[in-house]
Amino acid sequence: MIEQIPHILVLLGLIVSAILTYYFRDLLAATLAAGLFSFLISLEFYILQAPDVAISQAAIGAGLTTAIFIIAIRATGRFEGESS
Amino acid sequence: MIDAWVLAVLCLTVLMALAAVRLVLGPTAPDRAIALDTVNTLVIASMILLGVVFKEIIFVDVAIVYGLLSFVSTLYIAKYIGGEL
Amino acid sequence: MAAIDILIYICLTIGVVFNTLGVVGLLRFPDLYTRMHATTKATTFGSIFTSLTVVVYGLYLFFTVNDSQYLTLAIHAFLAMACLAFTNAVSAHALARAAHRSGIMPMLAVVDRLAEAKL
């Protein structure tokens, strides 16, 4: 039973961070929320005992996606609806 | 008897949720960045503990890779906030 | 209850308590730099202790069961701990420097030599 509680908490955190990514108007904050999502989903793969998937998710989600999003924000604008 | 390792992982998961509260509230971008950094550290610590819970050695390696990669991502965010990118 | 169990419980409790203090400080302190104090120090110390528990557990099993995979567990946990402590310090410095460059001044500060020096 007690093994299931972290699992449920991580799933709830996934839903909340996905909603946050949608909700933020500041795109840098949205990127950080997407980073939180990828960390939590990597932990979720880990709890489901798939460490190889967790490694690739860590490499892509934590390292690459954040960097690409930040490069995109720098090239366009920081806030939604603004074009620098 | 309740397993102590699972209980510690449970505490760390609750702390991750509390750190995410600062990610929602944080007035400025660096506040959110340090909240994300805290979540990183807690995820790595709980991964090391889960490696013992599942009795698999390979699980601890994921924590090492994860720590180094999240460091790169944090440095990238810091470079953008400081305007040096 | 064996001595090793008590040692493991003590280390886990210290780790979880300091992690809790770090997160409470993150929620409670008034401005960015003081929050960074709480997260960097307390979270690093707590995570070092939870990893140290795994190292102690692995070494204990290696010396009693004498199976070399537990030595691997201890070494890898130690390496993860070293990476964690090192990267936390560096990323805290990078974030503090970036925040000061982007114009976020410390609230309630009695003195600010960096803003005077204009670097």
Place this chain on the structure above:
Amino acid sequence: MIAFLVTAGAAFLMYLILTAGSGTIGFWSLSELVMGVLLACLTGLIARNFLCRSKNYRLLDPRRLLQLLVYVPGPFFVELTKANLDVAYRVITMKIRPGIIRVHSGLKTDLGIFMLANSITLTPGTLSVGIDEATNDLFIHNINVGEGDEKREVIESTELFGLANLPAWIRRIAE
């Protein structure tokens, strides 16, 4: 050439640490050793200009490495423990008096500044925020500035540490 050897040696050591407990020659199996040598040579060829950028091989001296191995679990860990008790006290009572002060380090090399800044970040009440590149002074956010310290222009780095003299250790290791 020496940069290649240092990088390949470090990579091979790291490989040996990661694969300890895999076989019978010592703790390693034969295939792991051969693969380790090959991968270490490849790493040395690719990364030889990154690890030894300053062309300065002080840390190869075994006495300095031994001192580094004493420094991290010894005086540094004591200061780390004290720092955490201090942070616990501040979190519970909220008695803070923050400020950014200028600290004279007295170190000259990049490695020494790097180690001092990292040590300061993890020790009592202080967090390094910036570095003056010309004079190698550090700017430090202190969570509890002492009475009268906000008037002083420069503070010596030894005053920050209560129990052990960390700048002297770092000077012995890195310079």
